[in-house]
Amino acid sequence: MSRITKEEVKHVANLARLEMDEAEVEKFTTQLDDIISMAEQLNELDTENIEPTTHVLDLKNVLREDKVQPWLSREEALKNAPDQENGQVKVPSIFE
Amino acid sequence: MFDKSISELHSLLHKKELSVSELVQTSFDRIHTVDEKVKAFMTLNEEGAMQAAKALDGKLGTEEARGLLFGLPVGVKDNIVTKGLRTTASSQLLSNFEPLHNATVVERLNAAETITVGKLNMDEFAMGSSNENSGYFGTRNPWNTDYVPGGSSGGSAASVAAGEVFFSLGSDTGGSIRQPAAFCGVVGLKPTYGLVSRFGLIAFASSLDQIGAITNTVEDNAYLLQSIAGHDKMDSTSANVDVPDYLSSLTGDVKGLRIAVPKEYLAEGVDEDVKNSVLQSLKKLEELGATWDEVSLPHSKYAVATYYLLSSSEASANLARFDGVRYGVRAEAENLLDLYKKTRSEGFGDEVKRRIMLGTFALSSGYYDAYYKKAQKVRTLIKNDFEKVFEDYDVIIGPTTPTPAFKVGEKIDNPLTMYANDILTIPVNLAGVPAISVPCGLSNGLPVGLQIIGKHFDEKTVYRVAHAFEQATDHHKAKPEL
Numbered sequence: 001m002s003r004i005t006k007e008e009v010k011h012v013a014n015l016a017r018l019e020m021d022e023a024e025v026e027k028f029t030t031q032l033d034d035i036i037s038m039a040e041q042l043n044e045l046d047t048e049n050i051e052p053t054t055h056v057l058d059l060k061n062v063l064r065e066d067k068v069q070p071w072l073s074r075e076e077a078l079k080n081a082p083d084q085e086n087g088q089v090k091v092p093s094i095f096e
Numbered sequence: 097m098f099d100k101s102i103s104e105l106h107s108l109l110h111k112k113e114l115s116v117s118e119l120v121q122t123s124f125d126r127i128h129t130v131d132e133k134v135k136a137f138m139t140l141n142e143e144g145a146m147q148a149a150k151a152l153d154g155k156l157g158t159e160e161a162r163g164l165l166f167g168l169p170v171g172v173k174d175n176i177v178t179k180g181l182r183t184t185a186s187s188q189l190l191s192n193f194e195p196l197h198n199a200t201v202v203e204r205l206n207a208a209e210t211i212t213v214g215k216l217n218m219d220e221f222a223m224g225s226s227n228e229n230s231g232y233f234g235t236r237n238p239w240n241t242d243y244v245p246g247g248s249s250g251g252s253a254a255s256v257a258a259g260e261v262f263f264s265l266g267s268d269t270g271g272s273i274r275q276p277a278a279f280c281g282v283v284g285l286k287p288t289y290g291l292v293s294r295f296g297l298i299a300f301a302s303s304l305d306q307i308g309a310i311t312n313t314v315e316d317n318a319y320l321l322q323s324i325a326g327h328d329k330m331d332s333t334s335a336n337v338d339v340p341d342y343l344s345s346l347t348g349d350v351k352g353l354r355i356a357v358p359k360e361y362l363a364e365g366v367d368e369d370v371k372n373s374v375l376q377s378l379k380k381l382e383e384l385g386a387t388w389d390e391v392s393l394p395h396s397k398y399a400v401a402t403y404y405l406l407s408s409s410e411a412s413a414n415l416a417r418f419d420g421v422r423y424g425v426r427a428e429a430e431n432l433l434d435l436y437k438k439t440r441s442e443g444f445g446d447e448v449k450r451r452i453m454l455g456t457f458a459l460s461s462g463y464y465d466a467y468y469k470k471a472q473k474v475r476t477l478i479k480n481d482f483e484k485v486f487e488d489y490d491v492i493i494g495p496t497t498p499t500p501a502f503k504v505g506e507k508i509d510n511p512l513t514m515y516a517n518d519i520l521t522i523p524v525n526l527a528g529v530p531a532i533s534v535p536c537g538l539s540n541g542l543p544v545g546l547q548i549i550g551k552h553f554d555e556k557t558v559y560r561v562a563h564a565f566e567q568a569t570d571h572h573k574a575k576p577e578l
Contacts, residue, residue: 004457016412016456017419017433018449019441028453034512035454039401042470045477052472053479055303055333056528056552057290062332076196080423089422094432 003036004029097122098259099575102316105262106164112157116167116211120149123169123213127260130578135235136245136255138174139182140214145169148211164319165208171255171264174215175222175298176307178202181212185298186220186230189424189443199296200331201265201307201324208323216251216264220445221415222272222300224248225517228508229447236504237279239542239576243501246276252310253280258578263311263320267297269304270403271496271521274533277310278496278545281535281574283317283562284310288553289528290335292321293328299414301407302333304525313572314534314563318342321555337553345556346563351385353561354489360396361494361520370495373537373544378493380568381561391489393481398474399523400515404451405458405471406526412455418443450511475526482527486551491561495520496533496545520547530555534562535571543574 009029013020020028074087083090100108108114124142131137155161172178175185177195179202184190198206205212219229227235227250235250237243238258245254249266253276256264266273268286277284285308292307299305309320322342328334357378362371378388420426420439427438444452458467485492497520507514524531529552536546546565550558566572 008457009453012453012457012460015460016452017416017436017440018444018452019437028450031450031511032453032457035404035450036457036467038512039405039458039467039471041401042398042405042474045395045398045474047470047473047477050473050476052469053475054472056479057333057335059290059333059335064329072196079196080193082420082424082426091421092429092431092435 003040004033098126098262099312100262101313102164102168102262102319105168106166109156109161109167115156116149116152117146119167120145120169120211120213123261127213130258131260133236133241133578134238134254134258134260135233136216136251136258136260137171137214138184138186138217138232138251141181141212144181145211145213152209152211163208165205165210165323168210169213169261170205170210171214171216171252171261172202172212173249173252173264173266174218175267176202176265177296177298178212178215181215183215185222186218186232187443187445187448188231189418189439191425193423197296200293200328202296204324213261216249216255218251219248220448221298221411222248222267222269223411223447223451225271225275225514226502226507227251228504229445231445234504237501237542238578239281239501242503243542244279244504246279246501248272249310250276253277253282253284256280256282256310256312257576259575263309263316265307266310267305267307268525269300269407270525271518273308273310274496274521274531274545274547275518277533279501279543281543281576282310282312283314283532283534283572284308285317285321285532285555285558286524286530287321287325287555288530290333291325291337291553291555293331293334295328295330301410302414303410304407314532314559314566315343315346317532318346318559335553340556342556342559345560347560348564348567350381350561350564353381353386353491355381355386355388356391356485356489356492357388358393358396358492358494359390360393365498366495367499367539369539370497370499370544373539374493374495374546377536377546377565381565384564384568388493391485393485393523395474395477395481396523399478399526400519402471402474402478403518403522403526404454404515405467406475408451408455409458409468410455412452412459415448415452447511478523479527482523482529490557492549494547496547497521500539500542500544524549528552530558532558532562534566535574537571538574
């Protein structure tokens with residue numbers, strides 16, 4: 001039984017902001033299905049009373065003083081920007 | 097020259113028998129001779145490095161040149177940001193990216209006055225085990241260029257094995273330092289999670305990533321860790337622990353050491369030569385006064401699935417930042433949504449897309465509990481396996497990889513076969529413990545790696561065992577012919 005459909009792959013691609021043609025959708029559907037089948041192996045384990053591990057170290061909240069510090073200049077911050085105007089990053093229109 | 101250790105090089109510089117410029121030039125000469133075949137370097141910093149070397153030459157013979165790493169050339173994996181020096185993470189999306197700051201590890205090496213000769217090729221965003229997923233070109237194994245160097249820190253391991261640099265920095269999320277170190281016959285340590293700052297490491301899976309060094313010897317590795325370890329306020333997951341003196345642990349003494357050997361690590365699927373090399377190594381450690389028992393890490397077989405769910409989920413979030421807005425190569429588009437999609441689709445390679453897709457799926461509504469949360473729970477079971485064994489043993493030993501290096505092209509078409517290659521390194525990252533790979537033999541002319549795993553923040557014991565083994569054998573002296 002297929003665990004993931006082509007429609008789901010298209011939905012996930014959209015969530016991940018990836019564009020795919022039909023051939024790619026086909027390929028990813030098969031490959032993701034294989035990987036997810038392997039992942040289902042975890043269902044053999046009873047984890048009802050097991051706490052999830054998000055982090056291996058026993059870290060508490062790490063806070064710093066809220067103090068203004070020097071950081072990059074505007075010019076530096078824009079150095080890698082593909083497009084800019086008036087000292088700001090420029091992007092195409094958000095609304096059609 | 098390239099069989100010299102850090103302390104030997106230091107002594108040559110100190111006695112002025114060698115200048116920093118000569119040493120750095122030797123490194124570039126070697127790169128220009130062999131990198132055409134090995135292809136370890138993504139970007140060279142020749143002009144900058146030679147300038148820096150000249151400046152350091154003025155300090156030779158003074159107090160300022162006393163540091164052990166002073167004037168030594170180093171290669172840096174291309175997912176560790178270097179100010180003004182192109183950093184691509186081997187992704188086409190970042191082909192023009194010049195970082196505005198240095199990673200903490202780079203700052204620390206700069207403070208020790210090493211010289212960065214260049215950036216090292218890797219699997220794109222550290223996703224891969226062969227360097228075939230680089231968005232540019234594949235690095236080759238210096239022992240046989242028909243074979244992969246391993247990954248994702250393939251360039252880091254190959255450059256040291258090929259004698260292009262004496263040491264390099266890599267990163268390890270599921271084996272990415274240890275596996276290429278094993279494949280290339282060099283020494284690679286993944287430190288305890290949190291010991292080395294991740295600030296400036298382009299994030300793949302934040303709860304697993306660690307930076308570490310790849311070197312020719314265990315002693316060199318300890319020198320490197322000594323320089324880069326320690327708390328960093330710029331990394332909120334950095335552990336606030338004292339950094340011990342690693343060098344003092346290199347005593348050669350392993351008498352009374354209790355070694356655990358997981359039966360799962362020598363099970364079916366592990367190559368006979370690899371198995372024999374590991375058993376020979378255990379015999380050597382026995383001769384030195386250690387004892388070993390077979391133990392079980394019963395959840396080992398679930399580690400690969402757990403790892404791919406968790407690391408891909410974290411990656412799908414971490415890589416959301418690559419949208420073509422503030423940096424990177426932006427695709428032409430009519431509107432913002434299109435810009436995101438086109439930039440990412442054109443900039444990312446297939447493996448990166450596959451993992452982002454898997455991660456997005458595992459985190460998406462309706463699947464989160466079944467996949468992501470389930471994997472987090474199994475991670476607890478895997479971590480508990482290690483803790484239980486460490487109640488009775490000092491270290492866990494097994495192979496680093498089930499097989500020696502494989503041929504270029506052999507596994508690239510089947511992601512699952514490729515993933516299975518990391519079965520013995522992945523559990524270590526899930527548990528957050530430290531582990532080293534040291535050379536322990538050859539199989540058909542290709543190196544085999546011995547993996548020594550320690551308790552959280554017990555790098556000292558890991559180094560002690562690795563060093564004792566290395567000094568009692570000649571495996572680390574074998575070098576590839578190029």
